[in-house]
Amino acid sequence: MADKMTKTNNASLNVPLAIQNENGGIEKNSRKEGRMAEPSQDAPNKALIKKVAIIGLPNTGKSQLFNNLTGDYNIVANYPRTTIEVKRTLAKIEGQLYEIIDTPSLHSLYVHSEEEILVRDLIFEEHPDVIVQCIDALHYKQSLLLTADLLELETPVVIVITAIDEAARKGIAIDSKKLEEHLGVPVIESIAIRGTGDKQLKNAIAKARKSKANIKYGFKIESAIIDVMAVLPLEMVFKFKTAVLLLLTDPFFEKFLEKKHGKVMLDGVRKEIGKTRRQFQDRIRQEIHGKRHQWVDQISEGTVKKEESARGFSYYFAQATRHPIWGIPILFFFIAIVYLTVVDAAKYIDRPINQYFVNPILMFITLLKLPVFWNDFLIGNHGVLTLGLLNAICTVLPILTVFFFIYGFFEDCGYIANFSVLTKRIFEKLGVTGKAITSIVLAFGCKTMATLTTKGLTSYKEKFITNFLILFAIPCSVQLGINIAILGKFGMSASLIAFGTLAILEIVAGLVLNVIIKDKGENYFIQVLPEMRLPSLKAVCVKTYYRIVWFLQEAIPIFVISAVALFVADKIGLLNGLKHLLNPLMVGWMGLPSSMVDVFILAFARREAAAGLIYKMVDAGALTYIQSIVAVVITTIFYPCFASVIALSKEMGVKTAVVMSILFIVVSFSFAGILNWLLFFAIHGFKII
Numbered sequence: 001m002a003d004k005m006t007k008t009n010n011a012s013l014n015v016p017l018a019i020q021n022e023n024g025g026i027e028k029n030s031r032k033e034g035r036m037a038e039p040s041q042d043a044p045n046k047a048l049i050k051k052v053a054i055i056g057l058p059n060t061g062k063s064q065l066f067n068n069l070t071g072d073y074n075i076v077a078n079y080p081r082t083t084i085e086v087k088r089t090l091a092k093i094e095g096q097l098y099e100i101i102d103t104p105s106l107h108s109l110y111v112h113s114e115e116e117i118l119v120r121d122l123i124f125e126e127h128p129d130v131i132v133q134c135i136d137a138l139h140y141k142q143s144l145l146l147t148a149d150l151l152e153l154e155t156p157v158v159i160v161i162t163a164i165d166e167a168a169r170k171g172i173a174i175d176s177k178k179l180e181e182h183l184g185v186p187v188i189e190s191i192a193i194r195g196t197g198d199k200q201l202k203n204a205i206a207k208a209r210k211s212k213a214n215i216k217y218g219f220k221i222e223s224a225i226i227d228v229m230a231v232l233p234l235e236m237v238f239k240f241k242t243a244v245l246l247l248l249t250d251p252f253f254e255k256f257l258e259k260k261h262g263k264v265m266l267d268g269v270r271k272e273i274g275k276t277r278r279q280f281q282d283r284i285r286q287e288i289h290g291k292r293h294q295w296v297d298q299i300s301e302g303t304v305k306k307e308e309s310a311r312g313f314s315y316y317f318a319q320a321t322r323h324p325i326w327g328i329p330i331l332f333f334f335i336a337i338v339y340l341t342v343v344d345a346a347k348y349i350d351r352p353i354n355q356y357f358v359n360p361i362l363m364f365i366t367l368l369k370l371p372v373f374w375n376d377f378l379i380g381n382h383g384v385l386t387l388g389l390l391n392a393i394c395t396v397l398p399i400l401t402v403f404f405f406i407y408g409f410f411e412d413c414g415y416i417a418n419f420s421v422l423t424k425r426i427f428e429k430l431g432v433t434g435k436a437i438t439s440i441v442l443a444f445g446c447k448t449m450a451t452l453t454t455k456g457l458t459s460y461k462e463k464f465i466t467n468f469l470i471l472f473a474i475p476c477s478v479q480l481g482i483n484i485a486i487l488g489k490f491g492m493s494a495s496l497i498a499f500g501t502l503a504i505l506e507i508v509a510g511l512v513l514n515v516i517i518k519d520k521g522e523n524y525f526i527q528v529l530p531e532m533r534l535p536s537l538k539a540v541c542v543k544t545y546y547r548i549v550w551f552l553q554e555a556i557p558i559f560v561i562s563a564v565a566l567f568v569a570d571k572i573g574l575l576n577g578l579k580h581l582l583n584p585l586m587v588g589w590m591g592l593p594s595s596m597v598d599v600f601i602l603a604f605a606r607r608e609a610a611a612g613l614i615y616k617m618v619d620a621g622a623l624t625y626i627q628s629i630v631a632v633v634i635t636t637i638f639y640p641c642f643a644s645v646i647a648l649s650k651e652m653g654v655k656t657a658v659v660m661s662i663l664f665i666v667v668s669f670s671f672a673g674i675l676n677w678l679l680f681f682a683i684h685g686f687k688i689i
Helices: 062-070 114-126 137-151 164-169 176-183 198-206 219-230 239-247 251-261 263-279 284-303 313-321 327-367 372-379 384-413 415-422 424-429 435-442 447-456 460-471 477-488 492-516 537-571 574-589 596-605 607-619 625-637 642-652 654-684
Strands: 050-056 087-093 096-102 130-136 157-162 172-174 187-189 304-306
Touching: 050 062, 050 114, 050 137, 062 087, 062 096, 062 130, 062 157, 062 198, 087 198, 114 251, 130 137, 130 198, 137 157, 137 164, 137 172, 137 284, 157 176, 157 198, 164 172, 176 187, 176 284, 187 198, 219 239, 219 263, 219 284, 239 251, 239 263, 239 284, 251 263, 284 304, 313 327, 313 415, 327 372, 327 384, 327 415, 327 477, 372 384, 384 415, 384 477, 384 537, 384 607, 415 424, 415 435, 424 435, 424 492, 435 447, 435 460, 447 460, 447 642, 460 492, 460 642, 460 654, 477 492, 477 607, 477 625, 492 625, 492 654, 537 574, 537 596, 537 607, 574 596, 574 654, 596 607, 596 625, 607 625, 625 654, 642 654
Parallel strands: 050 096, 050 130, 130 157, 157 187
Antiparallel strands: 087 096, 172 304
16 A cells, blocks of 8 residues: 655645634645646635745654644654655644645755755745744754754744653753744744644744844855855845855756756856855865854754763663664564564454454345346455455455554654664665665555655666665565465464565565666765654554555555456456466466466555455465465565556656566566475475376
């Protein structure tokens, strides 16, 4: 399932009839990219809507703040890069209608990645009326460099200091009143997960005022800034900050200005900058950065108090999770928790659901004695209820609910980012480093989202290998949860064989690609490690609820449509013809029953639909020990979900997406047969049947 981690929106806002909800959010107002809202007489006037952009470093609580302000929901997790695109929602704050914008991470306005370019371009194109900067109290000093950038825009800014409770436990206290005096803008202390500070934040947004960063660059640099400002277009907004970025020779920003204002204007600016650089003997960048760091040091020293505090269990546990030796048993401990929880839950959930819900429905329809056609349409092998609606709700959903809860717990406790560090040595052998590791780990949550995070990789080789590994042998959270339940019916050995096989395939694929693909660039990345902590049960439950809702919204229509398509194909004889055609490959080579053709057809639409059907087949005794292992492995590497293919096309091009998809199908069919015969001979010996 593609988690709705983000909702991309265009710069312009088209809003249908909006109704304020209890939390101040505006319901039915989100618009996905490319879909225009229907005109409405009651639609709010865009000119009267003010914009609030939530900006901050990775993992500083931006999405949680967005949720609190709007009553909408964007996925929140305790690891970086959860938000990878822009999401917008309307909310009323003290009678004024605002467009609240949740953005990807930003370290400074002098950017180093495509995600940061997205945020900076949004600021310079849309000119938010208010910028809310999230500052994690545990990474306070790093955030102040971004604060300096935002204040130099000379636009209203509100500072929100998050994680103050965690900082206090570590002996860190930030004097928000002194910081407010230094910066001249409102500073709010927040524990966003509890809603602490929300009321003050809304009040500060309503009363936000402009301020200037009081960085003293010195007479020569400030004169150079003024000279550059003089050759900029009169109508340009943020002229001071534009001049500073140009003096820093930011190539991405120069391209942005050329596109927006033309090459002639930029050529004139470059001449002025050339004169300035010669005056400073090409040291102006160092001079500007030096003054900014001095400002940060002064602010930090005047507003932070640190007390020596004993390092607690979370510190040492976090170190252990990424340790090359101790990290392995901890990883297996977490895997065992997931396995036992999902398998046991599936055992206890199946029986009552079938007894009290599914069976009565099937009995009722049977007693109606409908014509054969309609009986088959509703509850036959390809029935719209049996294979479609009830399969989604009664077979797949209970397993996913348990798995989503466990996975959400791991996200919020901070284990995901530490796991990235643990696996760093392995992935480096596969030709991927840094940011790519995070993207691959995120694939266990959602492959589509993980694919989109690769946009920040500048090396073609690393980007290709990363996308291949994401889509190849890694099951997404939905498929992983159901696969665990399927294999759990045959004991731990089936799971070890299936997931061990997938891990080996992933490693071999990476090693091969690392050798055959020539490098075309480099990629640098520093992993920000979040604090390990005990998650909020309420936050995990809320996240689980929304993931369930999104699953139902996305999956049920596809489950039903897929069931109808298979029903029609069966009735016209197409399905039997396809099974007959593929029988040598399916039965003779892979050792699977011909009914697995249904699974492969479903896999093109939704992975969980295919996994759900395998689960039902296992329940009905239609698959043996070996067949179940082969079925899980082949459907994992068979074909990425449609949303993932679209994301891959966006990041790597349509041609690459098509080639990869065909390769996955060929490899899956080839290896499934090899795995089938290896398992057969391992269990039964070299006997001729």
